[in-house]
Amino acid sequence: AQSVTQLGSHVSVxxxxxxxxxxxYSSSVPPYLFWYVQYPNQGLQLLLKYTSAATLVKGINGxxxxxxxxxxxxxxxxxxxxxxxxxxxxCAVGPFPGYSSASKIIFGSGTRLSIRP
Amino acid sequence: DGGITQSPKYLFRxxxxxxxxxxxxxxxxxxxxxxRQDPGQGLRLIYYSQIVNDFQKGDIAEGYSVSxxxxxxxxxxxxxxxxxxxxxxxxxxxxxRELDYEQYFGPGTRLTVT
Numbered sequence: 001a002q003s004v005t006q007l008g009s010h011v012s013v014x015x016x017x018x019x020x021x022x023x024x025y026s027s028s029v030p031p032y033l034f035w036y037v038q039y040p041n042q043g044l045q046l047l048l049k050y051t052s053a054a055t056l057v058k059g060i061n062g063x064x065x066x067x068x069x070x071x072x073x074x075x076x077x078x079x080x081x082x083x084x085x086x087x088x089x090x091c092a093v094g095p096f097p098g099y100s101s102a103s104k105i106i107f108g109s110g111t112r113l114s115i116r117p
Numbered sequence: 118d119g120g121i122t123q124s125p126k127y128l129f130r131x132x133x134x135x136x137x138x139x140x141x142x143x144x145x146x147x148x149x150x151x152x153r154q155d156p157g158q159g160l161r162l163i164y165y166s167q168i169v170n171d172f173q174k175g176d177i178a179e180g181y182s183v184s185x186x187x188x189x190x191x192x193x194x195x196x197x198x199x200x201x202x203x204x205x206x207x208x209x210x211x212x213x214r215e216l217d218y219e220q221y222f223g224p225g226t227r228l229t230v231t
Contacts, residue, residue, distance in 0.1 A: 042225065043225050044222040046220075090159065104162065105211075107159050
């Protein structure tokens with residue numbers, strides 16, 4: 001079965017510090033992987049996606065993520081946190097072409113990122 | 118501009134009433150989805166549709182119904198059978214083209230039932 005686990009429901013970093021949000025996935029087939037951001041009372045916005053073209057994926061707002069097959073991980077990083085990065089972040093895996101629920105994406109439970117001044 | 122619209126942003130209903138949430142997209146996407154989000158929880162899939170006139174139950178379909186009569190529209194009805202309907206509801210759509218599977222989300226509707 002496919003699944004995704006986000007380690008840490010809440011992460012707090014100082015402004016200017018490194019941001020690291022962890023995501024591990026389980027998939028029996030090569031996965032598509034995504035990171036989304038959600039600001040309060042808004043929908044989700046795509047930060048970046050992995051589709052097997054390159055293991056290091058760069059996204060919007062200075063974020064990037066590295067796909068590590070051996071570790072089944074897809075952690076999100078940003079070298080220097082900004083106050084505007086405070087939001088909820090979701091890792092997601094899927095869909096799985098060829099399976100009966102081909103178009104489903106499975107979302108992690110989310111990590112709330114807080115930025116300390 | 119292409120995108121997904123959900124209306125209204127805030128919705129208030131009395132217990133026992135059915136309510137329909139609107140979702141429209143002009144992205145020419147085949148697939149559409151409805152999610153429910155509760156405080157401190159992730160997204161839970163209610164229903165999804167990969168093509169017009171067809172839809173499948175997600176993980177928490179009980180107490181909800183949908184229709185997909187047009188490619189652009191995927192309304193969700195929260196029925197009186199839904200025991201705890203107060204939540205933030207998100208609609209999304211996606212292409213079915215390979216390498217282009219990401220879901221695009223609307224701004225959400227916050228439903229409060231008292």
